[in-house]
Amino acid sequence: MTYCLGFLLEAGLVMASDCRTNAGVDYISTYRKMHIFRPSDDRLIVLLAAGNLATTQAVLNRIQRDLDRAQRGRGTSEEKGEDAAEQKRLGSLLDADYLFEVADYVGQISREVQAEFKPVLSQAGASGSASFILGGQIAGQPHGLFMIYPQGNAVMATTETPFLQIGESKYGKPPLDGLANTAMSLEDAARLCLVSQVITRRSNLTVGPPFDLVILRRNELRVAQQLRLGADSEALQGFLHTWVEVQREALERLPRFPWEPQAGSGEASTASWTSTTIDPALS
């Protein structure tokens, strides 16, 4: 499995990913899921990848090949066998005027790779599906964040739902649901993303360090900060330790039950439980 997330903020973008890949529990490897493209000064594209590793690697290789060809002045028109629909796709990341066009382009390549291997993979009972989170900015356009589905279509992060997740997303979602908003500082958002990663890692073996983190500031069109936190990172351990410690303290602040003495008063609580319905069938 994998866990990647992106966080859209007024101030920019934060993106984080783990590095664990597994095919069964006895074949666990480390692969980067975060891929940064800055093919020219006017655009920065970060892709996070989840799903079948062969598919995601093939997609990234084709994106890079398209870029190489474009930078050498060769188009992709020499490629054969593309039908009319596929001809509409961009030549490379350099051709996009909008970020959503990049999402379409990545989605189309992903669909092509999956279609190529689907017949043989499905015979083997395997899935070649993959999903991506795309973040970045093209000069003259706002920064943005997209989740690209295995089918190649994409949804955007918005101010109402500023984060997007792929892979093993459930364990790390509650802190984001509780706290995430677009007005946060990039650093607080980055802390929240790392917390989401380390608690997921603790609860699920298929997500693991090192964790990659990248911060993009709005309109800078380059990576503002990037970190890789290995399992031995004191800071990484500090994230989990502090988070658990705070939750331990939180138990003290949560409501007392009606039969417990209230903190400081010695009297049992009733007020805060008045709307509690005790079902007579249970007694």
Added chain:
Amino acid sequence: MTYCLGFLLEAGLVMASDCRTNAGVDYISTYRKMHIFRPSDDRLIVLLAAGNLATTQAVLNRIQRDLDRAQRGRGTSEEKGEDAAEQKRLGSLLDADYLFEVADYVGQISREVQAEFKPVLSQAGASGSASFILGGQIAGQPHGLFMIYPQGNAVMATTETPFLQIGESKYGKPPLDGLANTAMSLEDAARLCLVSQVITRRSNLTVGPPFDLVILRRNELRVAQQLRLGADSEALQGFLHTWVEVQREALERLPRFPWEPQAGSGEASTASWTSTTIDPALS
């Protein structure tokens, strides 16, 4: 979906469940998942149920019928068509000397019900599978907690892993992984279970109030405390509000990044990040 959990403590047991049942998103209902049996003074059995509602209701109805027959002095021997293996099952909850026998008994009934409906359900592309958490105590035996799989076999909670979950278990697992231990007070454990429920409910529509909570004290052989918390419960809202508030404060306490001023010092941090590996390929 459903979310139920049980927590084994030195002092007793805490069990919690939600009440949401859904068949698709346009058929959402409220059903109790917590069922308490105290067929005699020497035993207390609590069952939490997840999975196909028809299956779990049928299992509970058969358990109750067995009890009724036993209490009226009629055995179940009149039932026909049971093979030798099934004959080994208990006559009713009253016949168990050990809690694991109750787990076996519930598992056998669950398997019988599932086997009865599997041919028709699988034709309709539906699953009749169900799982259960069983907690309780029989006089002379320690209190215990079991998770009964759809196949009818069961695992026990232990001091190393004192909690068991069924249903939509991922969202609510990290706080348990961080804090759960058998030495906690029953009330703190109950708070932790409710937190696990309310954060799951916030992140997933298929888990919803009211939440049922029951506390069993070791060797009491009766329910010590039980609560039902509806959506309008001020206390329930207090659990989520306090939990989120504490996490918001936690962001202040998490490690500062190397490029940020350290709290109080005005100088950028380096010490705690020394083991960070920055991959040259990323720059």
